[in-house]
Amino acid sequence: MKYILVLGDGMADEPIEELNGLTPIEAAKTPNVDKLALKSEVGLVNTIPTGMDPGSDTANLSVLGYNPREYYTGRSPLEALSIGVPLKEDDISLRVNLVTLDDTSDYKNKKIIDHSASEITTEEASILLEDLKKAFETEAYKFYCGTSYRHLLVWKEGKLLDFTPPHDILGKEIGEYLSTEGIFSEMMEKSYEILNNHPINIERVKKGLNPANSMWFWGAGTKPILTPFEEKFGVKGAMISAVDLLKGIAIGAEMKVLKVEGATGTLHTNYPGKAKAALDVIKDDCDFVYVHIEAPDECGHQGNLKDKIKAIELIDEKIIGPIVEDLDKSNIDYKLMFLPDHPTPISIRTHTSSPVPYLIYNSTKQVSNTFMYSEKDGERSGNKQEDGYRLMEYFLKN
Structure with a gap:
């Protein structure tokens, strides 16, 4: 059978x-x-x-x-297995979505328009992720490229935190859903400054596609x-x-x-x-x-x-x-x-x-x-x- x-x-x-x-x-x-x-x-x-x-x-x-x-x-550790990222017992793995936020001036008042940035290609996303790695990667925070809008951060000797999936708050202001662990909110806000006018996103907008103009962390977990x-x-x-x-x-x-x-x-x-x-x-x-x-x-x-x-x-x-x-x-x-x-x-x-x-x-x-x-x-x-x-x-x- x-x-x-x-x-x-x-x-x-x-x-x-x-x-x-x-x-x-x-x-x-x-x-x-x-x-x-x-x-x-x-x-x-x-x-x-x-x-x-x-x-x-x-x-x-x-x-x-x-x-x-x-x-x-947790979700992200399962994805880490697929990408081939080794996790230690005290590592925390987080999903990193590349999302589309609206153009409201204040970051906390922005709304998530698209959790997948018009299903951005992996080729485009990998270029954006390289620039994010240059800005944020340290010994404690390591970024890994996944597929399309779905990527990964490994937080060495981290702790489990509650994050909100971006597809759960489409059309809502993000302020009340930002992490209370300041470093993640700071990285997300800074990522908007890096990505919003990135050449990749300028070209995407010209084509009528949503820009991948911010990171969004969620799905934290430990080694499965x-x-x-x-x-x-x-x-x-x-x-x-x-x-x-x-x-x-x-x-x-x-x-x-x-x-x-x-x-x-x-x-x-x-x-x-x-x-x-x-x-x-x-x-x-x-x-x-x-x-x-x-x-x-x-x-x-x-x-x-x-x-x-x-x-x-x-x-x-x-x-x-x-x-x-x-x-x-x-x-x-x-x-x-x-x-x-x-x-x-x-x-x-x-x-x-x-x-x-x-x-x-x-x-x-x-x-x-x-x-x-x-x-x-x-x-x-x-x-x-x-x-x-x-x-x-x-x-x-x-």
Whole structure:
């Protein structure tokens, strides 16, 4: 038996008036998922433990079968694993977003317009980060380039502090969310002076793109320790994702990490390349593959309803369809699970802790039901996984 998990990050949502009360999942044209749903188990799962923040870090740990209450030590340390940054026991790792602030004169009165600076390219971001390193890097503070707007700071012998994710405060004045640890607020304010009129950003504005005109620190944590996935579940696993967080989780879990050319973490990622990579690794040396697509989440944060629906349709057309067709033709026994990690509702442009719909299809044991794959039918089905981290074992071993 082979196991495929396809995760549309942030795909779940709430009923939208513009869609006559439908959610993006319901409004999207998904013939492949619709066909599977009638032969699958459909249900709801709580991926976020009560009292924990609904981040992609906790949610994806949960979906992968790791209890966040036991394994979560912060988001940035997981990304550090992906970038290859060694962490010591007393190091604190922080995410460094390159964000877009408005042009209000006083820094504390500025608002976050875009948490991703129009999804700035890694090539542009690396140039900006070099100038920030020259200004701020010391023995205590080391900067590392990641992907697109997502970067890293390691604070030697630091302490854990509370920071606010930038996508949680889009459109809000940043003053009350600045760190009480003065050095970080000072670096952020100084970064605006360095970046706002940087040649890279001047060119971006000319092209109609948002400038990456400030750093934003968040996601602090300590060195993570994960039980190897194969040891935990008895199957060899692989990860396909364009996002450092997911690659870092996989590295920590000693899973195989596959690089797909053109995988960007945006709406325009290489969907066929991800599907092919999943099929290749399943037919080669792995029993389980986790195919992560970031696009629905990014569209949710942008408040872009049209593109969020498009992202879901592309997952159906270019990921689900080709994988199912190929495995069926190859006469390979397989189970496929499809779900989001958390909702990212268009109305609020950030994550929530609401349960998300899941679909589990077993090619050797098809069921017959009348439920479609959606938030509403997931609830109507009566199938409910209260502890999200238990869903992986249920999927693999039931």
